[in-house]
Amino acid sequence: MAAAATGLLLLTTARCTGGDATAAAEPTGGPTSTTADPSAPTRTSTPPPSPADPVSIPALMERKHTGSNLRLGYTEDVIGAVLALRSSTRAEIDGDRIGLLGRSMGGGVAYNTLVVAPGLVDAAVVFAPVSSRPAENVDRFRRSDGDPLVAEIEAAHGTPEENPAFWQEVSPITYADRLSEPLLIHHGTADDTCPITWSRQTMAAFKAAGKDVQLKEYEGEGHAFGPQWPASMETTMDFFAQHLR
Numbered sequence: 001m002a003a004a005a006t007g008l009l010l011l012t013t014a015r016c017t018g019g020d021a022t023a024a025a026e027p028t029g030g031p032t033s034t035t036a037d038p039s040a041p042t043r044t045s046t047p048p049p050s051p052a053d054p055v056s057i058p059a060l061m062e063r064k065h066t067g068s069n070l071r072l073g074y075t076e077d078v079i080g081a082v083l084a085l086r087s088s089t090r091a092e093i094d095g096d097r098i099g100l101l102g103r104s105m106g107g108g109v110a111y112n113t114l115v116v117a118p119g120l121v122d123a124a125v126v127f128a129p130v131s132s133r134p135a136e137n138v139d140r141f142r143r144s145d146g147d148p149l150v151a152e153i154e155a156a157h158g159t160p161e162e163n164p165a166f167w168q169e170v171s172p173i174t175y176a177d178r179l180s181e182p183l184l185i186h187h188g189t190a191d192d193t194c195p196i197t198w199s200r201q202t203m204a205a206f207k208a209a210g211k212d213v214q215l216k217e218y219e220g221e222g223h224a225f226g227p228q229w230p231a232s233m234e235t236t237m238d239f240f241a242q243h244l245r
Contacts, residue, residue, distance in 0.1 A: 098122055111129065188217075196217065
């Protein structure tokens with residue numbers, strides 16, 4: 001089974017004067033799109049439970065995360081990087097307009113960042129992301145390969161059946177109501193590394209929470225994309241041009 005690699009990119013806009021950027025037309029003949037209705041009512045963000053389990057999304061919210069084999073620490077790294085950009089005094093960095101892009105496992109890190117720190121970035125895009133439920137990622141990428149870390153994780157926290165509360169608290173989708181930024185998800189229908197079902201389920205959860213989320217499906221594209229990569233990047237740039245104003 002192929003492992004999901006990490007890919008993360010922070011986008012900043014150059015400072016400039018002049019008119020607002022406008023979104024270009026979406027390429028025709030490419031992906032299909034499903035969009036959550038942004039006019040739907042948004043529920044109040046769920047406050048983190050107190051005290052939080054030190055290995056959990058709420059612990060990240062409270063800055064009390066103690067480290068784990070579930071890679072939650074990457075979220076802290078992204079938050080730190082964005083704060084550094086926001087506070088930068090470099091003339092070419094506009095710290096008021098920052099976008100986040102994540103691919104594969106980096107898409108999962110992006111999900112975490114968005115729910116842990118709403119308002120930190122201005123918009124986000126993910127390509128072929130892992131599941132927003134870490135238990136599914138453990139099953140697909142670690143358990144199937146006989147990774148000894150699975151036994152270590154379950155010895156510490158239990159299986160999803162034994163300790164469902166823990167696995168819910170490490171899942172960003174549990175906190176879908178905390179999302180405050182526009183989110184664009186790209187996923188190929190032939191992805192055999194990260195099944196498109198994961199993105200469809202994540203989209204449905206964000207939609208149920210009334211969030212501004214789009215899922216664009218690319219017929220026949222695999223995990224790394226191919227013929228439709230240029231179209232997906234055009235759509236990504238249009239999305240950021242619209243939201244990083």
